[in-house]
Amino acid sequence: MKTATIGNALGLILVALGLIMLAPVAVALLAREFSAIPPFVVAAAVSAGVGTLLRWRGGFSSDFDNLRRGEGMLIVCLAWVVTGAIGAIPYLFFGLHPIDAYFESISGFTTTGATILKDFGPYPKAFFFWRSLSQWLGGMGIIVLFVAVLPQFAVAGRQMFFAEAPGPTEEKVTPRITQTAKALWTIYSLLTLLEVGLLCLAGMPLFDAVCNSLSTLAAGGFSPHPQSIMGYQSSTITWIVTLFMFLAGGNFALQYRVLFQRNYRAILYNEELRLYAFIVVTVALLLCLTLMRTGAVHLTEGLRDGFFQVASIITTTGFSSTDFALWAVPAQTILFTAMLVGGCAGSAGGGVKVVRVLFGLKYLKREIAQVVHPKAVLPIKIDRVTVPEEVQRQILGFLLFYIFLMTLSALVVTIIESDAAIGLVGTAATLGNIGPGYGSIGPMASFADLHPLTKLIFIGNMVVGRLELIPFIAMLHPDFWTFRRA
Amino acid sequence: MNILIYGATETGYMVASQLCQKHNITVIDDSDRLPDKFNNLDISFVAGSGADVLVLEAANVASAELFIACSPVDESNIVACWTAKKIKDVETICFVHRMELYRNLGAGTQNRYQTRYDIDTIIWPEQLLTQDIFRIVSVPDAIDVEYFVRGKAKMFEYRIKENSIIRGLRIMDCSFPDNVLIVGITRKHNLFIPNGSTTIETDDKVVFMGTGPALDLLAASFFRNVNQIRTAAVIGGGSVGYMLAQQLEEAEIRVKLIEHDRKRCVFLADNLKGSLILHGDGTDLELLEGESIGECDVTVCVTNNDEKNLLCSLLVKQLGCQRIITRVGNLRNSMLFERVGIDVVVSPRDSAMRELLNRLQAKDVNILALVEGGQGEVLRLNLPESFATVLVRDFVLPARAIIGLIKRGRNVIFPHGDTPLEAGDQLIVFTMAGDAEAIKKAFTR
Numbered sequence: 001m002k003t004a005t006i007g008n009a010l011g012l013i014l015v016a017l018g019l020i021m022l023a024p025v026a027v028a029l030l031a032r033e034f035s036a037i038p039p040f041v042v043a044a045a046v047s048a049g050v051g052t053l054l055r056w057r058g059g060f061s062s063d064f065d066n067l068r069r070g071e072g073m074l075i076v077c078l079a080w081v082v083t084g085a086i087g088a089i090p091y092l093f094f095g096l097h098p099i100d101a102y103f104e105s106i107s108g109f110t111t112t113g114a115t116i117l118k119d120f121g122p123y124p125k126a127f128f129f130w131r132s133l134s135q136w137l138g139g140m141g142i143i144v145l146f147v148a149v150l151p152q153f154a155v156a157g158r159q160m161f162f163a164e165a166p167g168p169t170e171e172k173v174t175p176r177i178t179q180t181a182k183a184l185w186t187i188y189s190l191l192t193l194l195e196v197g198l199l200c201l202a203g204m205p206l207f208d209a210v211c212n213s214l215s216t217l218a219a220g221g222f223s224p225h226p227q228s229i230m231g232y233q234s235s236t237i238t239w240i241v242t243l244f245m246f247l248a249g250g251n252f253a254l255q256y257r258v259l260f261q262r263n264y265r266a267i268l269y270n271e272e273l274r275l276y277a278f279i280v281v282t283v284a285l286l287l288c289l290t291l292m293r294t295g296a297v298h299l300t301e302g303l304r305d306g307f308f309q310v311a312s313i314i315t316t317t318g319f320s321s322t323d324f325a326l327w328a329v330p331a332q333t334i335l336f337t338a339m340l341v342g343g344c345a346g347s348a349g350g351g352v353k354v355v356r357v358l359f360g361l362k363y364l365k366r367e368i369a370q371v372v373h374p375k376a377v378l379p380i381k382i383d384r385v386t387v388p389e390e391v392q393r394q395i396l397g398f399l400l401f402y403i404f405l406m407t408l409s410a411l412v413v414t415i416i417e418s419d420a421a422i423g424l425v426g427t428a429a430t431l432g433n434i435g436p437g438y439g440s441i442g443p444m445a446s447f448a449d450l451h452p453l454t455k456l457i458f459i460g461n462m463v464v465g466r467l468e469l470i471p472f473i474a475m476l477h478p479d480f481w482t483f484r485r486a
Numbered sequence: 487m488n489i490l491i492y493g494a495t496e497t498g499y500m501v502a503s504q505l506c507q508k509h510n511i512t513v514i515d516d517s518d519r520l521p522d523k524f525n526n527l528d529i530s531f532v533a534g535s536g537a538d539v540l541v542l543e544a545a546n547v548a549s550a551e552l553f554i555a556c557s558p559v560d561e562s563n564i565v566a567c568w569t570a571k572k573i574k575d576v577e578t579i580c581f582v583h584r585m586e587l588y589r590n591l592g593a594g595t596q597n598r599y600q601t602r603y604d605i606d607t608i609i610w611p612e613q614l615l616t617q618d619i620f621r622i623v624s625v626p627d628a629i630d631v632e633y634f635v636r637g638k639a640k641m642f643e644y645r646i647k648e649n650s651i652i653r654g655l656r657i658m659d660c661s662f663p664d665n666v667l668i669v670g671i672t673r674k675h676n677l678f679i680p681n682g683s684t685t686i687e688t689d690d691k692v693v694f695m696g697t698g699p700a701l702d703l704l705a706a707s708f709f710r711n712v713n714q715i716r717t718a719a720v721i722g723g724g725s726v727g728y729m730l731a732q733q734l735e736e737a738e739i740r741v742k743l744i745e746h747d748r749k750r751c752v753f754l755a756d757n758l759k760g761s762l763i764l765h766g767d768g769t770d771l772e773l774l775e776g777e778s779i780g781e782c783d784v785t786v787c788v789t790n791n792d793e794k795n796l797l798c799s800l801l802v803k804q805l806g807c808q809r810i811i812t813r814v815g816n817l818r819n820s821m822l823f824e825r826v827g828i829d830v831v832v833s834p835r836d837s838a839m840r841e842l843l844n845r846l847q848a849k850d851v852n853i854l855a856l857v858e859g860g861q862g863e864v865l866r867l868n869l870p871e872s873f874a875t876v877l878v879r880d881f882v883l884p885a886r887a888i889i890g891l892i893k894r895g896r897n898v899i900f901p902h903g904d905t906p907l908e909a910g911d912q913l914i915v916f917t918m919a920g921d922a923e924a925i926k927k928a929f930t931r
Contacts, residue, residue: 375773377751377763386756 008058014051072159113221113435139218221318249315318435325442350433492536493557780805
């Protein structure tokens with residue numbers, strides 16, 4: 001691996017990030033919170049400074065055309081870890097402990113939405129804007145953004161694009177990767193604007209509408225309101241957010257095909273989308289039933305909270321329209337199963353991804369059939385196309401590794417915290433980039449009181465979960481770590 | 487008529503031997519001399535490639551009226567047809583053996599695109615065979631099935647079994663439904679046209695013609711009535727097996743397909759929607775038993791190897807399968823196949839030949855079907871405008887023939903003695919192949 005290339009690419013990304021970090025400054029100016037300006041200026045300066053330094057060490061080369069697979073993965077991983085660190089700088093100025101600041105920042109970029117904030121009072125608007133913006137940037141993928149924007153990554157983009165979003169299928173809506181990245185960001189931005197508009201119409205203040213929209217489309221879950229969406233006390237707003245969460249958890253490439261390429265049949269024939277919709281509807285109805293049986297809620301309320309909470313959890317957003325940590329155990333259990341699924345491939349959501357669950361189910365079905373017909377040749381087909389052998393292996397490996405990591409993390413955290421609920425649900429919530437869990441880390445509570453070690457483990461979970469494990473699996477092999485200078 | 491045939495293949499031989507008595511045939515082939523069996527045919531030969539314009543000129547394509555390309559190489563056939571067409575607007579018939587080429591050239595896609603291919607008729611024997619097999623499969627218990635007049639009339643062939651209730655009866659004593667006629671009986675491989683006093687015997691193959699509903703009634707009352715075909719086993723996953731499985735799937739029949747080549751299995755599994763693809767040999771008794779092939783409603787053996795098909799069929803028959811359809815490549819083997827008890831023997835060459843003859847006949851005469859390897863023919867005849875109206879019973883024929891049905895305008899009439907024949911009628915006539923010419927003359931004079 002060439003250290004120079006990696007440094008160069010990373011430097012380029014950091015310089016660009018420095019520019020983006022000036023956006024909260026503008027918000028601070030508009031809100032006349034002048035004391036909130038310095039933290040972001042400093043962070044932007046650090047980012048640009050470190051970036052330029054790395055570029056200088058790498059000789060300011062802009063030639064990434066011969067990027068290798070391993071290099072691409074390392075760049076992507078480093079980019080996430082380092083942008084997380086840079087994004088944490090402003091939080092330090094508001095009196096957060098460094099680990100807490102890093103937790104909050106990583107939770108933002110990875111669109112998890114787990115917060116360590118207990119009291120939302122003392123912070124300026126720019127602070128909340130930055131939390132939501134970091135989620136929005138991370139939602140579509142930082143790398144995807146820079147591939148779209150920076151011409152230097154025109155060729156190398158493919159390696160990095162798929163290292164960041166290693167879905168089971170390589171999906172390109174256009175032949176060229178920069179155009180694909182642009183297309184994805186276009187649809188992402190358009191949907192965000194649309195949601196801002198609708199939320200304003202529904203009576204939400206503009207600032208809150210912007211922040212919530214940024215978080216919704218990213219399937220993030222940071223809200224400027226301490227009580228999340230519940231705090232706005234409006235059914236209309238709840239339903240609007242539900243809809244956009246559902247879209248954020250769907251495949252953006254598919255949405256692009258439908259909206260811009262007018263390929264309507266794509267929706268009908270997409271098995272992943274059908275399963276996704278099926279899960280959302282059935283689990284929502286189940287939840288509604290359970291809620292109506294156990295709590296004294298009406299049908300409309302039950303439906304609203306059922307749909308909202310399922311959409312929020314399955315898309316790994318983590319908003320709450322009600323404090324589901326207070327729900328009865330059956331309802332919580334139903335919601336927990338949704339936690340293990342996650343959004344569609346190519347969406348802003350994290351988790352296992354619906355397509356992998358779909359594959360897993362089909363794999364089980366095939367194994368059953370194979371017992372009865374030992375000599376049968378049974379392909380696994382998704383969208384009427386056979387899943388190639390190597391992709392099958394990769395998905396199975398992913399599922400195994402996911403379970404392994406989840407068990408390990410759950411056990412360790414349970415030992416540290418002496419609380420199995422935090423261990424299991426917290427792991428599922430961070431590895432799946434969902435955000436709030438149950439009990440003391442529920443939607444109205446915070447992760448602040450956890451042991452620092454737990455926070456570090458959760459930070460690891462969030463990054464690994466966001467990058468869908470595969471770049472990390474590669475890093476476990478010693479041959480990955482062979483460097484050379486030039 | 488001057489006919490050029492490119493390709494001294496089995497198909498070429500069959501075409502040449504069928505046509506050489508009435509037409510002038512020239513065979514073009516890449517080899518230096520014709521295979522020995524062509525020597526007993528009265529034909530001329532030009533050595534060279536059919537795709538070579540000089541060779542085509544030497545074969546005097548300019549005076550030909552029909553060009554048949556049936557060499558083993560599909561692309562050569564296509565180029566040969568194009569070249570012939572460039573020299574003269576001769577009617578071209580092209581044989582292909584691959585699906586993608588058939589799709590390109592087939593009538594369905596041709597008209598969609600800018601320019602048409604210069605090929606008048608494209609024949610893919612295996613596709614025609616698939617159609618034939620599918621038709622037979624779709625009618626329970628029948629051993630041959632043909633449709634006429636867009637399905638308004640049908641021809642079914644049944645084998646009379648030991649337990650049949652019409653065994654040993656004279657035809658006039660059987661109370662068949664209206665609109666059903668027995669047009670022919672094959673006894674010990676000889677086809678003849680029966681009359682009312684003919685007795686039906688065990689192992690006769692009886693050809694019925696009639697309307698669809700009437701034949702269904704016949705099947706229900708006289709033959710073991712398998713209500714519906716639900717499961718089918720296909721042994722051999724070549725083009726025929728693949729296309730057949732596709733058609734069976736569309737008819738909602740559950741298909742088990744056995745194929746011995748692993749790669750082909752994967753291809754089939756990828757491209758078929760619901761069929762169960764089994765990787766194994768069709769002669770592997772354990773596999774056949776394990777997958778209970780014997781319990782399938784019908785088994786179709788369509789590997790490209792006659793010996794294997796024979797063995798598979800016998801094994802499956804031993805396992806208890808009631809209906810077996812077997813493909814045979816070499817027509818001479820078909821008689822043997824039937825002798826050892828296989829009900830339905832089909833051949834791609836047979837199917838291709840029928841299609842070819844259909845194209846060849848003059849416009850007012852068509853051969854709709856061949857029965858018992860060409861011994862009998864089903865002809866379509868148009869009565870000329872000058873035809874004087876006459877009752878069926880008064881019409882004197884030079885040889886035995888049965889008027890199966892009359893199509894008058896949009897109506898389909900099943901004739902009896904009192905039915906009049908009028909000018910402009912279209913008749914479907916069953917007759918022996920040897921008498922076909924005389925019958926045609928009698929109706930069209």
